[in-house]
Amino acid sequence: MQSRSANADLNVAILGPLGTYTHEAAYKHFGSQATYVERETIKGVFEAISTGADVGVVPQENTIFGSVVETYDNLRETGFVCGEITLQVQHCLLVRTGVQLPEIRKVLSHEQALGQCRDFISTNLPTVSLMKTTSTAAAAQALLGNPPDRAAICSRVCATLFDGLSVLHEGIQNETANFTRFYIICKDQETTITPQVPRTPRSQALVRISPQLPSSTASSVVISPPSISRLLSALQINIIRIDRRPSLGGIPFHDTYLVELQEEPSVERDTESSWLAEVVKAVQRVEEAGGIAHLIGFW
Amino acid sequence: MQSRSANADLNVAILGPLGTYTHEAAYKHFGSQATYVERETIKGVFEAISTGADVGVVPQENTIFGSVVETYDNLRETGFVCGEITLQVQHCLLVRTGVQLPEIRKVLSHEQALGQCRDFISTNLPTVSLMKTTSTAAAAQALLGNPPDRAAICSRVCATLFDGLSVLHEGIQNETANFTRFYIICKDQETTITPQVPRTPRSQALVRISPQLPSSTASSVVISPPSISRLLSALQINIIRIDRRPSLGGIPFHDTYLVELQEEPSVERDTESSWLAEVVKAVQRVEEAGGIAHLIGFW
Known part of the structure; x- marks a missing residue:
């Protein structure tokens, strides 16, 4: 089932079925010109952007239920966040x-x-x-x-x-403070520079951080997680969200942190590229402080 | 269904049914002398420690599936962590x-x-x-x-x-790197000083942190979460885990962070009470930096 328009020029993969609030969020952002393709799972949306879809839309958090674990689990290894959409759940x-x-x-x-x-x-x-x-x-x-x-x-x-x-x-629901926030995901940082995607001024970024793996740890040995204080302070950028998931390496209690950053509102920069440069430097500082860090979102 | 011993002197509420790995973790820690009482939900274990049980045992995280959201949701308003148990899932x-x-x-x-x-x-x-x-x-x-x-x-x-x-x-399972970590919870900080509870040397703490509520924000207005960088660095203690949940105040995207702290292993202190004093000072520093902070665990 697809919602097509005559002038379809953007393929948007969404967590289906069509007609749900993920579809509505995507529609609000990309409009009637885009083609919306449903996927049954969040993992399916991440796979779609590797195999032809221009962008994907997945729920990231809800103001009542919290973070969407499956989205964060996929971001441990794939996808690049190139935007966000916040939608009030309005019946x-x-x-x-x-x-x-x-x-x-x-x-x-x-x-x-x-x-x-x-x-x-x-x-x-x-x-x-x-x-x-x-x-x-x-x-x-x-x-x-x-x-x-x-x-x-x-x-x-x-x-x-x-x-x-x-x-x-x-807006006929009893409760009004029910918002869901979505990530717009692309294949990688290069593919986000497509002119079809409406852009807001970029001032946010998502960084994936984990401590270095211990040099000789058998997976059956329980270890206490290393401190991440040094890695977080090395960022030297405003942190507005931190989420923690088990790392994919199989080492018990070795975590991956997904850290959302926001540019200081008071900072006036000459160009958007200087915010990117700032974030890239922050990632380098985390690595110099002994962490593994990747820029996995910029919008 | 209860597992009683002749010399039962400690009431341990656990996430049931009896015979599951939460029961095994509790049994490993409190032994055959304790009385184990099952509760159907994690919330039920938190309620039990308000109504007579000496301690409760709830799963906190698993090395494959990650944090147990229901445990963190309860810790937003009730309970005090007074210990931990890590168990390898051994069939x-x-x-x-x-x-x-x-x-x-x-x-x-x-x-x-x-x-x-x-x-x-x-x-x-x-x-x-x-x-x-x-x-x-x-x-x-x-x-x-x-x-x-x-x-x-x-x-x-x-x-x-x-x-x-x-x-x-x-230990007949295929996969060996499957650990579950449990929190031992008490009613409040005072009740943790019961001599019946076996104690390990205390070097950890759990702090609940959230930014100050914005002074005039209607719950239907979407706000960007404030930066928590200043609050986290104000701790000046090693952070080994950070978990994020929506706050109970009903303000969209206003988060509560559960931050686990660990004493620097190299620090030699005269008494255990100096680690408590250190943590209490850290909580004060977070409040001075503009946050709301509570000590909700010490073990």
């Missing part, structure tokens, strides 16, 4: 175009979304019956070929997936 | 006491454990049939009241749970 009430609130008798959605819109439903649609679907996108699809007295709770992007559907209300 | 072959390898016709265990012991089985028990059980402890239990030609793959502690069972082989 919409979709109907067949023209249908008004008093006509609605049934509301369809995923169980979780129905629960999150409890207040809106009891105030505005107190007599409707609720029907659970396997996903929010499936609820939108079920509006087609059925009597027009049905509404679906789903993301705004679903209205672009199926002809004849319209958004009747937006 | 054992349990039999009715006296049974030898050539007599075994059936091997019972959880599907995952059967898979992890594939090599041992094909070499030493090539003709047995495999039977899946709901847990490794259930496999041990199923040896009772059945013909003695059965063996179970499970943790060593299962031999203490059921009379008449013996460990025939230990």
Whole structure:
């Protein structure tokens, strides 16, 4: 299933299915001109950017549930972050175009979304019956070929997936402080310089850091992790996020840190390239301090 | 279900069911004199130490799967870490006491454990049939009241749970670099000074750190997280682990960091209390640098 436009010039791999909030985030950023290709897993999105897709969009963290472990696990060995998208999870009430609130008798959605819109439903649609679907996108699809007295709770992007559907209300969830942040990933640093990708002024970077492997440690020997204080202070750049995952080397308690950096807001630089130079120098300083460091994101 | 001893003087709440590796870790540390009480969830173990249990044992991280999010989520508001236990996941072959390898016709265990012991089985028990059980402890239990030609793959502690069972082989898994590290938790810092708890020389600490809340931020406004570089360097103590979780305040992208500290191995101190004084000073420095910091572990 693909959402194509006549002028498709950018292939965007997303964590599927189409119609979910990852799709909506990608659509918000890349617009209707791009081609959206779904992958079943986050690993699948990382694989897609190695095999033809221009960019991928994967969830990085949610303000309630925290970091998305699978995204960080993939970043231990592959992919380059070339942007971010932050999306407020905004449930919409979709109907067949023209249908008004008093006509609605049934509301369809995923169980979780129905629960999150409890207040809106009891105030505005107190007599409707609720029907659970396997996903929010499936609820939108079920509006087609059925009597027009049905509404679906789903993301705004679903209205672009199926002809004849319209958004009747937006932001109908109880909880408003629910944001998901996504990483836009590319194959490597070179491929991020494609003119098709909309760019914001670059002031962030992602660095992968781990301590040097101990010279003679059998994998069955438990070691205490080395201090990372020296490696972090060697960066000398503002750290705004730190995530920790087991390293891929198989040494127990030997960690890989994914460290997100942000340019000091007060610093005025002549060119964007000086921020890149700053980050590259920071990576070198970490290596001089005894760490293994790689620049794996710049946006 | 409780494992009691005549001389039980310590109540240990563990993530259940009894017979799993959390139980084994607790048993390894607290021995047969303690009373082990199972809780269905990690949250349940934290609740138990507020309502009567002396200590709790919860998994903190595994060398393959990484940090245990639920443990860190609870530590955002409750509990005090007073110790740690590291356990190599060592599958054992349990039999009715006296049974030898050539007599075994059936091997019972959880599907995952059967898979992890594939090599041992094909070499030493090539003709047995495999039977899946709901847990490794259930496999041990199923040896009772059945013909003695059965063996179970499970943790060593299962031999203490059921009379008449013996460990025939230990460490029969393919993969050896699989360790799980557990936190021993107490109600608060005062309750850790109970003489019943075996103590190792204290040289570690856990500190919870978050940036000050912005003075006027509506929860629906997306903010970029503040830099934590200054807060981390204010510690001036070796950092060996950093974990990040969304804060409980409801401000989007406002994080809580759980930072594990370790005394410099080369430092020789007169008394253990000077390490505590050092950590308390570090917490004060973080607050002076504009952070919110709490000592939530010392062992």
